[in-house]
Amino acid sequence: MVRVRFAPSPTGYLHVGGARTALFNWLYARKLGGQFLLRIEDTDKARSTDESTRAIYHGLTWLGLTWEEDVVHQGANVARHQRDAHALLESGAAYRCFCTSAELDARRADAESRKESFRYDRRCDLLDAAEVEQRAAAGAPHTIRFRVPDGHTAWTDMVHGEISFPNKDIDDLVILRSDGTPIYNLAVVSDDIDMRITHVLRGEDHISNTPKQILLYRALGAALPVFAHFPNVLGTDGKKLSKRHGATAVGDYEGLGIMPEAMCNFLALLGWSPGGDREVMTQAEMISLFSEEGLLAKASVFDMKKLEWMNAQHLMHMPMEVLTPRVVDAIVATGVATAVELSANEAWVCTLIELLRVRARTIDDLAKQSAPYFGATVTFDADAVAKQWKDASLTRKLLGGARAALEALPTWDAAAMELALRGLAEAEGLGAGKVMQPLRVVLLGVAASPGMFDVLLLLGRDRSLARIDAALTHPHLAA
């Protein structure tokens, strides 16, 4: 049974890089019928906050990346971490180190000043056993260090292939601080063993932790998981994505009107390709297409333009029953209509969304575009007015004609409107646009919208005529 985990530290919001790591873990588990677990690495109490933990839950849930079993809080496992550290001490794989941080810092600085790379010299490992016992018993503060054996440590990474490190380049790492608290590498290994994790899929920044962790697995007598290290997500300047690139938290994109389906789709394509020319996919399609062969080792740049395009694709193709509630919420949030009003006109709202979804890039954009269809009065865009009502007297004449023609219509249907309005234009010796464009501004206040007849239908006879009347009193047209 494949068991994977996403293990963020709750020191900020859910970052898009982290979200992609979570996505790949989730996809892998879903693909193989495995389990996707969540572990909050909150051992750094100073930096961890409950707010961050909630943001991570929210982000993952929003993306649809639901996890199995109870969330594991690393901080709750300290006793086991300590037990493992002491087991290592007893088996001889680790030793007590009485060097203080200050001494270590000084030696490190000294090595650096001589342009040498610092390695712990194992002086405490050379101490007489009896002396060690005596000092420890006397309560002398000390850490527990893992003794890195000779040789080299290698593994076959799912995305990078063979990776090998000479053990001589790995320092004897502290696994338990002098205050008895565990160090990250020990805690991770201890928890992953305990959680029976079979595949550790994480960010590239953990590559150099991996040999240390493999050594710990072996010393603890545990089976190794399969490792995969995903490349970084970069900003447009090629630097690792960070705050100064603007929105980096997945919550930011939610606020921007990006949908989770699009976000997942976009994130999945950063470092993974289903092969062929496949791009727009539902989550179900991503699961069935997912394979480790498609995983890329190269860092990729987060391109907001493409995310927006991706969002637009999902916006226009997704099932109405999932889209509608979201748009309704967004419209209500803009204040132009209430939820009650919208639910009372379900079919009408549906038509409106169908017409706008193909012209919007985000949910917020769509909600904003819907504004002119609500309310009693029209808000006129100054540029649209200036451009489309340039010749005031001609516009008045055309609008008068359009109003009369529309009012005379026996039935309020598109075919009849088209006949009437095109007829009007022809009679004036004008192109259809000369009638439609001014009318569009009259009805909606803006220069771009769905087709005129769709708009007329949406607004209805009474409101359409009333808006024409209202426009005739607009200062720009009132002679």
Place this chain on the structure above:
RNA sequence: GGCGGUAUCGUCUAGGGGACUAGGACGCGGCCCUCUCAAGGCUGUAACACGGGUUCGAAUCCCGUUACCGCUACCA
């Protein structure tokens, strides 16, 4: 500095020795459609980091260089 990772259009990528005149997508430009805006269709722009090998043949394999990234803590 040491160690590790990576390198195809501006960006996401296809490519796994001959099918490459290097394909698709985003973006950008043009055309078509058209009452506007979108969507859609057609089309243009633009890349194998560099240098050596291996091979009859290299974007694909190997080595080196360069650049970028990561790690090098009693952080995670």
